[in-house]
Amino acid sequence: MQSLRIVVVNPVAIEGDDDPAFEAQAARGKALRIGLLEAGYNIIASLPADLYLPERIAQLQPDMVIIDAESDARDVLEHVVIATRDARRPIVLFTEDAKTSSMDAAMAAGVSAYIVAGLQTARIKPVLEVALARFRQEQKLLAELSDTKLKLAERKLLDRAKGLLMDHQKLSEQEAYQKLRRLAMDKNLKLSEVAQRIIDAADLLG
Template structure:
C-alpha cells in the first residue's frame, strides 16, 4: 500500500502532537506535520497542502478549520469535510476516540482508512493515559483532604488517628455520603472558622 499522503495534525499540546506524529511515522507515513497555533491555519494549509488534516474533537479551533473547508473550492485542493456516514463504524470509532479528520475531496476511502485507524488507536491510548493520570491525581488530592480532616479532629477532639478516621467513616455512612465529601465539608468549615 502506498503511504505517500501528506498529513497535517492540528494540536495545541506539542507533546500530544508528537505522539500522533510518531504513531503515523512508525506506521509508514512520512510527510506528517503538526501545528499548534491555529491563527496561521490557512497559511499552514496552503504551505503543507495536506491530503488529510487531523484535529482533536475537544479543540474549539475545529470551527475555524470547518470554515476554511467550507469556503474552499476543490481546485485549490484545500480540505473538505470527512465525517460522513460512508463508513459508519469508522466514523463512530473516530468520534469515540475523540478525533476528527478533514480530507481533500475525492480521496479514496481505502487510503484514508489506515490513517484514521492509526490516529484512532493513538488517541485511545492517550485518552486512557490521561484518565489514569487524572484518577491518580484525584486519589492523591482525596488522600490529602482526608488527612487534613483527620488532623482537625485529632486536634479539636483529642482523638487518635484511627478514631478520627472511624468517625469520618461513620458520619459518611449515616448521611449516605462518601468519606471524601464529609472530609471536604469539615476542611471547608474549619477554614471558614479560622
C-alpha cells in the same frame, strides 16, 4: 460494528475560472470521499471551516472529524479545535503542508493523525483505524491521570480532616479515621465529602 460517523471539514474555497488551486482541492476532496465510502465509513456531512462549524459539529455529534486542507491548515484547525473542545473526538488532518512547525502545532492542538501527501484511497482506512486507536489510548491515559489527581486530592482532604479531629478531640490517627468513616456511613456520604465538611466547619470557626 456500527460504521464511524464522520464529518469532513474543508477550507472555505471560492471557485474561480480554471483556478488550479480550486481544482486541486476539489480533486482531493473527491478522492477522500471515495476512499471513505469504499472503506465503509458514513460521511454525515461535509462542512466549511467557518464560524458556524462548532455549532454544526455539536449538532451532528460525529465519531471523528477529518480535515482536508491542501496547504496551511491553521485556520481550519482552529475552528475544529474550538468545535471539539467540550466533547473530545479524534481529528485526522490530510494536508500537503510538511513543515515540522505545522505538524507540531497540529499535534499539540489535539490532532490524532497528521498525514502529508498521503491521500491515496487505499491508505485511508488504516490511517483512520490507527488515529482512532491512538485517540482511545490518549483518552484512557487522561482518564487515569484525572483519577489519580482526584484520589490525591481526596487523600489530602482526609489527612487534613484527621489532623483537625486529632488536634481538637485528642484522638489518635486511627480513631480520627474511624470517626470519619462512621460519620460518612451515618450521613450516607463519601469520606471526602465528610472531610470537606469538617474542614469547612473548622475554617468558619477559625
